[in-house]
Amino acid sequence: MTDLFSPLTLRGVTLPNRIGVSPMCMYSCTDDGKPTEWHYAHLVSRAAGGAGLVIAEASAVVPEGRITPADLGIWEDAQLPGHARLAAGIAAMGAVPGIQIAHAGRKASRRTPWQEAGPATPGWTVVGPSAAAFDNFATPQAMGEAEIAAAIAAFAAAARRSIQAGYRFVELHAAHGYLLHEFYSPLSNHRNDAWGGDFDGRTRLVLEAARAVRAALPDQVPLAVRLSHTDWVEGGWDTPETVELSRRLKALGADIIDVSSGGNDPRQKIPMGPSYQVPGAEAVRRGAKVPVAAVGLITEPDQAQAILNEGQADLILLARALLRDPYWPLHAAAALGRTEALRVPPQYERGWNTLGKMTRDEAIARPMRAL
Numbered sequence: 001m002t003d004l005f006s007p008l009t010l011r012g013v014t015l016p017n018r019i020g021v022s023p024m025c026m027y028s029c030t031d032d033g034k035p036t037e038w039h040y041a042h043l044v045s046r047a048a049g050g051a052g053l054v055i056a057e058a059s060a061v062v063p064e065g066r067i068t069p070a071d072l073g074i075w076e077d078a079q080l081p082g083h084a085r086l087a088a089g090i091a092a093m094g095a096v097p098g099i100q101i102a103h104a105g106r107k108a109s110r111r112t113p114w115q116e117a118g119p120a121t122p123g124w125t126v127v128g129p130s131a132a133a134f135d136n137f138a139t140p141q142a143m144g145e146a147e148i149a150a151a152i153a154a155f156a157a158a159a160r161r162s163i164q165a166g167y168r169f170v171e172l173h174a175a176h177g178y179l180l181h182e183f184y185s186p187l188s189n190h191r192n193d194a195w196g197g198d199f200d201g202r203t204r205l206v207l208e209a210a211r212a213v214r215a216a217l218p219d220q221v222p223l224a225v226r227l228s229h230t231d232w233v234e235g236g237w238d239t240p241e242t243v244e245l246s247r248r249l250k251a252l253g254a255d256i257i258d259v260s261s262g263g264n265d266p267r268q269k270i271p272m273g274p275s276y277q278v279p280g281a282e283a284v285r286r287g288a289k290v291p292v293a294a295v296g297l298i299t300e301p302d303q304a305q306a307i308l309n310e311g312q313a314d315l316i317l318l319a320r321a322l323l324r325d326p327y328w329p330l331h332a333a334a335a336l337g338r339t340e341a342l343r344v345p346p347q348y349e350r351g352w353n354t355l356g357k358m359t360r361d362e363a364i365a366r367p368m369r370a371l
Helices: 037-048 077-092 145-165 179-184 204-216 239-251 278-288 301-309 320-324 328-335 346-352 360-364
Strands: 008-010 013-015 019-021 053-060 096-102 170-174 223-228 256-260 292-294 315-318
Touching (some): 019 037, 019 328, 037 053, 037 077, 053 077, 053 315, 077 145, 096 145, 145 170, 145 204, 170 204, 204 223, 204 239, 223 239, 239 256, 239 278, 278 292, 301 328
Parallel strands (some): 019 053, 019 315, 053 096, 096 170, 170 223, 223 256, 256 292, 292 315
Antiparallel strands (some): 008 013
16 A cells, blocks of 8 residues: 555655645746746745645746746746746755646647636747647647757757756646647647657657657656546547557656646546546556556545555645645645644644644654755
C-alpha cells in the first residue's frame, strides 16, 4: 500500500508526499507575462498548506502561445525574476516547485474566462497543425516546417529558463486541446506530411518536444508530460494510443505522465463524476509501466488514498479542491488519522495542535532534497 504521505522520488528530486497542486491558469498577468503578487500568494499558500509539489500554471513558451493576454509566460529572460521569487517561496515552505510549459496553438488569443467569450482584443494570429478551427474560434494558420522547428526550440528554451528560475519539476503540457494535443489527435491534425497522417506522424511533435526538453534539463530534474488520454469523441484520440505514446515518452526520459482528458473538440461527451479520469491513469501506469499522476474531481482524503492503495496512480494532483481549501493536505492527514505526518509551518503550530502536529524541530528538518 502506498501512503498518501509517503515520499516520491523522481530522478534526483523527492516530493515529501503524494499530494500536488495541479497547474491552474489564473489569468492574472499584465500583458508582459510576468508573475504578479497574486501568483505568489496563490502558490506559496498552497505550499504552506502541506502539498508536496506545487506546479505553477501553464506558462507560454512564446507570446502567441498564450491562451489569453493575461497568461503567465516564460519566453524571455525578463520574466525570470518573478518566476525565481515564486520558486523560492514554494521551496521555503517545504514543497517542490514545479512549472508547466505550454503553447495554446489554435486555442490561443482568447479573452479571460470571466469576460464575455470571444477573441482577445487586440489579439494575434493563431497557429495549429491544420487550418481547422476549434468550435467558433479563429481559424489557425497551418504550421510549416520552420514554425514547427521554432516551437520545439521554444519549449527547450523555456525548460532552460525554468531551471534558471529554480523550478525542480518541469511538465510539458500536451493535453486539453492545446498545440501538442492538436498534433497527436486525428480530430485536429489533418496533415499528410511527416507531422500528420498515421500515429507516428501525429505523435512526432510531442515526442520531439519531449526529447528537446529532456536534453535541456539537468539529469536530476524530472520531466512530466500531461496527456489527454481520450478526446471523448468517436474516432478521436483514445486510451490505448495514450498508453503507446507514454511508452515512447518514457523511452525518451519522461519520468511521470500526468493523465487528464478532453479539451480538443466541442463534441466531447465527458462522463463527469468523482475520479472520472483515474481509469485512464491506471491504464497508462499498467500498460506503459511508468509512474502516473491522477487528476479529475478527486476531492476526499479517503478517495485519494484509495487510488494509491489500488495501484491506479503514484501521485494525486488536486485543483478545485485546493482552490476551496489551501490546507487540504493538512485536513487530509487529520481525516486519515495521520496527524504525525502533518507538515505544519512552525508559525501555525498553535492552530493545529488540537489535531496533532509535528514538533518545530521536525517541521524545520523537512526541506526539499537538495539537487
